[in-house]
Amino acid sequence: MNELVKLFEGNKEVIRHTGWVITDPKSYEWWDGFDSADKIVISAFLVQLTKWESVKRVIGTLEEHGLAKVDSIAELDLPTLESYFRPINFYRTKARRVLNFAKFVKEMGGLNKVLLLERRPLLLTQEGVGEETADSILLFAGHQPVFPNTEYSRRVLGRVTGQEMKKRDLPNFVYHNVQQDLYLYKILHAGLGAVGKAFCLLTKPKCDRCFLKQVCEYNYR
Ligand code: SF4
Missing domain, CATH: 1.10.1670.10 (Helix-hairpin-Helix base-excision DNA repair enzymes (C-terminal))
Incomplete structure (x- = not known):
């Protein structure tokens, strides 16, 4: 190796x-140069069955509106989030998943309380979070050794x-x-x-x- x-x-x-x-x-930049755990997490939901270029565009738009953060997304309503995700395949499903995940993170006290190896079983109970997504965000957004x-x-x-x-x-x-x-x-x-x-x-x-x-x-x- x-x-x-x-x-x-x-x-x-x-x-x-x-x-x-x-x-x-411990840099976030591994993930195509992104500069935050939030962007990595949001994009990990969006990229499923979607071109990466479209995902980057949406993350850029969210950033322009000050919304490229999980706790900001938790405050949005579903139709608003859907409107940002429209360029993404299955945008309605993904908007629902990201919004639910954002609310879950907020209840847990923030991403740094969620992106921990011991929280992996809990992560896997969230809609849209399979093993590959959970482990990818744990490694690249949470810096956990998985x-x-x-x-x-x-x-x-x-x-x-x-x-x-x-x-x-x-x-x-x-x-x-x-x-x-x-x-x-x-x-x-x-x-x-x-x-x-x-x-x-x-x-x-x-x-x-x-x-x-x-x-x-x-x-x-
Ligand atoms: S393309 Fe795949 S099979 Fe071919 S040399 Fe590279 S790793 Fe090996």
């Missing part, structure tokens, strides 16, 4: 191009190691092979996601252009 980390660090610009910024372990289980990570890691890897195997694989460390979890998630998006396609991976080809078992089959 150390070799992978070095390759990700050596290809920061390629990774940046896919929306991940390799930076300090590794999100994504299809990109499973596919790339499975091919690189030459192991048949089911999605449920991924977190254990990481926890057994990587020391518990925020920076390592973040760079691995970002790097594997970037490679999965840019090169390691489900069919016809672009191995000739991929910067992992020198360490990838799949490439030499």
